[in-house]
Amino acid sequence: MSDQSRNGPREQDRTLRQSILACLEEGPLTARELSALVSIREKDVAPHLEHLEKSVRRSGKRLVIEPAECLQCGFRFEKRRRFSKPSACPRCRCQRIDSPTFRLVQI
Numbered sequence: 001m002s003d004q005s006r007n008g009p010r011e012q013d014r015t016l017r018q019s020i021l022a023c024l025e026e027g028p029l030t031a032r033e034l035s036a037l038v039s040i041r042e043k044d045v046a047p048h049l050e051h052l053e054k055s056v057r058r059s060g061k062r063l064v065i066e067p068a069e070c071l072q073c074g075f076r077f078e079k080r081r082r083f084s085k086p087s088a089c090p091r092c093r094c095q096r097i098d099s100p101t102f103r104l105v106q107i
């Protein structure tokens, strides 16, 4: 994982995260849905969500992950705290994994 976020706050990223936050205020979304809404690549969504997870706490909210699920055996990635989509199921090795959903909740 890169460490770009330590190069200082970038205005463009900040604006982008505001848009992602606004989308999540409307309801739960997957990374793919978010990427389409704010016009970035799906794989670029995760770092922004990691940043948002910390910043929303200051306003008394939490970013909650609804776990990804294996479409073949139903395994749920309950313990996974990362925001990216898992690539394969640890139980059946299937690569058809349902995307995790991200939800903003008021504490």
Ligand SMILES: [Zn+2]
Residues within 6 Å of the ligand: 070, 071, 072, 073, 074, 075, 089, 090, 091, 092, 093, 094
């Ligand atoms: Zn599985």
